[in-house]
Each structure stands twice: as structure tokens, then as C-alpha cells.
Amino acid sequence: MYKNFIELLKDADIKYYKDEPMCRHTSFRIGGPCDVFAVPESIDELKEVYSAARECGLRTYILGKGSNVLFADEGYRGVVISTEALCDVAVSGNTLTAQCGASFTHIAAVARDAGLSGLEFAYGIPGAVGGAVFMNAGAYGGKVSDCLAVSTAFDPVSGRIIRTEGDAHEFGYRKSIYKTAPEKVILSAEFTLTPGDKNEIKAKMDDFMGRRRDKQPLEYPSAGSVFKRPEGHFVGQMVEELGLKGYTVGGARVSEKHAGFIINSGGATAKDVTDLIDHIKARVKEAYGVDLECEIIFVK
Ligand SMILES: Cc1cc2nc3c(=O)[nH]c(=O)nc-3n(C[C@H](O)[C@H](O)[C@H](O)COP(=O)(O)OP(=O)(O)OC[C@H]3O[C@@H](n4cnc5c(N)ncnc54)[C@H](O)[C@@H]3O)c2cc1C
Structure with a gap:
């Protein structure tokens, strides 16, 4: 085979x-x-x-x-x-077009350099364009669905390339139409941006990056926020109130800097992480009656 x-x-x-x-x-x-x-x-x-x-x-x-x-x-x-080698980016007028493997932070910088506003939120999100569209990634009040005009995807079953526009992406919180059709491969994305002052765009991006460095454990390997934000609650706050900051299973630890992150403090296994997730979920359910849902995706 x-x-x-x-x-x-x-x-x-x-x-x-x-x-x-x-x-x-x-x-x-x-x-x-x-x-x-x-x-x-x-x-x-x-x-x-x-x-x-x-x-x-x-x-x-x-x-x-x-x-x-x-x-x-x-x-x-x-x-x-x-998709790491599929990373072309082009700007034409107010439209930035990127291939699926282009770094999300890089396209934010390209938009800034072209004097285009709308992708500032993407600066510092460590994914690529395909993953960002798939997840409807967002931060600091901005998200993919605010500025994505068109995406193209390859359907390996039919061999066709499909074009999806605006609302047809069925975006929601950390979801898009691609989440319900994981066999489709996002090839490119077209973002509609607005002309802006380069210095103002840069200042906003620097502010977001500064906030990330202050609040997130960027010095450790992680996959970002482990859980989706439940209605009416903040995961980090609940985990912190339960005294779980620093709680460790093997090499996996609840970050002391941001209780919504699990970090690999050295030699963590996937089992360490899932055992820690199960522990947090059980404690949160017991104390707050809230069912936490994972944002991170498990692959086996
Ligand atoms: C330190 C840190 C901070 C983070 N901060 C944020 C944040 O502020 N906001 C936020 O939303 N996320 C954040 N994340 C999570 C993550 O960066 C985003 O979800 C990002 O968009 C994922 O992109 P990726 O390329 O890494 O996707 P991957 O992790 O590689 O994949 C994620 C999913 O997308 C699918 N996928 C990837 N590429 C394609 C494609 N071309 N076509 C179809 N499906 C595809 C994969 O199969 C998988 O199911 C953070 C992560 C870390 C580690």
C-alpha cells in the first residue's frame, strides 16, 4: 500500500x-x-x-x-x-489573497505594509490561513468572518475546486462550513480590507502583540486556549478560582500565566494533556455546572 x-x-x-x-x-x-x-x-x-x-x-x-x-x-x-509550502500572498486594491499555508501573522504584516486595515487581529495568531478559515480564528474583537470575502477549496472526492462566498461560509464561534466537511481542503482566501493609516495599523498590531506577550505563556509549547468560551463564563477565571493554576499531569501543566492554556512543560505526552483536560472538565462541571468544550482538535 x-x-x-x-x-x-x-x-x-x-x-x-x-x-x-x-x-x-x-x-x-x-x-x-x-x-x-x-x-x-x-x-x-x-x-x-x-x-x-x-x-x-x-x-x-x-x-x-x-x-x-x-x-x-x-x-x-x-x-x-x-500546506507549509503553499504560501503565496498578493494584494490588489483592497483585496488581499493568500494561499492556505501563508502565515496568518505574515498576511497581517503584508496588509499593514499595503496600508490596509482589517487583519490587525490576525497578528500573533500562530496559524496559517487555511487553519484560520477552518476555525474562524479571532482575537481582540476581530475574526476571519469579519473580512473574508471568498475562499476556494479542493474536494478530493469529486476532484473539483469549489468557491465559497461570504455568508455561505456559515461562520460561528470557532466554526465554519469546513468544519462540517473536513474532507475539503481550503486552497486560498480573499480578504476584503479597508484603506487605513499605516502607523495606526502598526500601533494596533503592536498593542495586540504586547498583550499576548503579557498574558500568554508564549515561552512554552502549547496549542493556545484549550477550551471554547462557554456562555456567561470565562474559562481562565473558573480554572484559577478552583486553584488549578500550575496543576500538573506528567509534563502537561495548567499555565500559571493564563489558566486557559495547557503548556508542555517538558516531555508532555498527548495522554498527559487529555488526562489534565478531563480533570479540569470534571472540576469545572462539579463546581460551576458548566460543560467545557475543547477548542483544540484531537487527531489519531
Ligand atoms: C500561543 C497560541 C495562541 C493562539 N491564539 C489564538 C487566538 O488568539 N485566536 C484564535 O482563534 N486561535 C488562537 N490559537 C489557535 C490557533 O493558532 C488557531 O486556531 C489557528 O487558526 C490554527 O491554524 P493552523 O494553521 O495552526 O491550523 P492547524 O492546527 O494545522 O489545523 C487546525 C484545523 O484546521 C484544519 N485545516 C488546516 N489547514 C486546512 C486547510 N488548508 N483546509 C482545510 N482544513 C484545514 C486541520 O485539519 C485542523 O482540523 C492560538 C494558538 C497558540 C499556540
Whole structure:
């Protein structure tokens, strides 16, 4: 199965790694090996990888910068497809168009340099465009759905490229239409921005970055906020009130700086993280009657 798949990748001259540890590709620095880690360098190559995987009956997982995922300690049996090499960005008038693998922070900087406002919130979110659209990422009052005009996606089942506009993305809190159709691969996004003063845009971005550095444990590997914000509550506040700051399971610890983050304090396993999550959920449920829902995505 894999022999044929590797042959197909070789024939198409597509970059790949065998038995690649996912801890190398996730912001948590956690995760066992996937069978094959493919790095297509063009949309045609990406399509080739999907077609080869289908031909060989292998399952696939599309990965951006791995900043919102937790891979299992056993790794992933199948092909992880990285978007890291698909990172073109272009500006035309008030529209910024980016490929799925472009860094979200980078496109915010490109918009700033072009004197375009609307993506300041993206500065400091450590994901790529595809992951940000998938998650409807947001911060400091801004979110993808405020400025995304169009996205394109590849449907490996039909082989077609689909164009989705505005409201058809069905955005909600940390969700988009792509979450209900995870087989589709976001290829690009078009953001409609507004002309603004470069210095004001920069000042806003610097302010957001400063707030991140002050409040978030950026010195440790993590996957950002572990839980979604429940209606009427703040996760960090509840966790702190329960005295769970610094609570540790193996190498996984509730951050002392931001109680909504779990950090990898060194050698954490995915099991350490999930055991810690279960503990927090149980304590919060018991004390506040609130069912916490995870924002981070588990992959196995
Ligand atoms: C320190 C820190 C701070 C953070 N702060 C914020 C914040 O302020 N706001 C916020 O919203 N998030 C935040 N996050 C979480 C994370 O950065 C965002 O959710 C980000 O948008 C995820 O992008 P990614 O490329 O890393 O996605 P990944 O983690 O690689 O993937 C996330 C999901 O998207 C899917 N996906 C990725 N690319 C594609 C594609 N091309 N097509 C289809 N599906 C795709 C994956 O399959 C997966 O299901 C933070 C994380 C960290 C570590």
C-alpha cells in the first residue's frame, strides 16, 4: 500500500518524509509519527497527493501550522499533508489573497505594509490561513468572518475546486462550513480590507502583540486556549478560582500565566494533556455546572 504510494510521490517528484514525528510539526511539540508526511509545493502537487492516497486506499489529514491540534502519542496511521509550502500572498486594491499555508501573522504584516486595515487581529495568531478559515480564528474583537470575502477549496472526492462566498461560509464561534466537511481542503482566501493609516495599523498590531506577550505563556509549547468560551463564563477565571493554576499531569501543566492554556512543560505526552483536560472538565462541571468544550482538535 505505502510502497505504491511512495512510488507515486517519487514519480511526481513530491517532497515527503516517512515515519515523521508529529511533535516536529505542532506548536504543542507533542505527537507520535505519521506514516507519511507529504509537502506539496503547488496545488497540482496537492491534488496528486490526494489522488495517490485515494488510489492506495490511504487516509489523509490536512495540516496547517499545527497550532490548534493534539496528535496522539501513537501518531497517525495515514498521510499527513502539510500546506507549509503553499504560501503565496498578493494584494490588489483592497483585496488581499493568500494561499492556505501563508502565515496568518505574515498576511497581517503584508496588509499593514499595503496600508490596509482589517487583519490587525490576525497578528500573533500562530496559524496559517487555511487553519484560520477552518476555525474562524479571532482575537481582540476581530475574526476571519469579519473580512473574508471568498475562499476556494479542493474536494478530493469529486476532484473539483469549489468557491465559497461570504455568508455561505456559515461562520460561528470557532466554526465554519469546513468544519462540517473536513474532507475539503481550503486552497486560498480573499480578504476584503479597508484603506487605513499605516502607523495606526502598526500601533494596533503592536498593542495586540504586547498583550499576548503579557498574558500568554508564549515561552512554552502549547496549542493556545484549550477550551471554547462557554456562555456567561470565562474559562481562565473558573480554572484559577478552583486553584488549578500550575496543576500538573506528567509534563502537561495548567499555565500559571493564563489558566486557559495547557503548556508542555517538558516531555508532555498527548495522554498527559487529555488526562489534565478531563480533570479540569470534571472540576469545572462539579463546581460551576458548566460543560467545557475543547477548542483544540484531537487527531489519531
Ligand atoms: C500561543 C497560541 C495562541 C493562539 N491564539 C489564538 C487566538 O488568539 N485566536 C484564535 O482563534 N486561535 C488562537 N490559537 C489557535 C490557533 O493558532 C488557531 O486556531 C489557528 O487558526 C490554527 O491554524 P493552523 O494553521 O495552526 O491550523 P492547524 O492546527 O494545522 O489545523 C487546525 C484545523 O484546521 C484544519 N485545516 C488546516 N489547514 C486546512 C486547510 N488548508 N483546509 C482545510 N482544513 C484545514 C486541520 O485539519 C485542523 O482540523 C492560538 C494558538 C497558540 C499556540
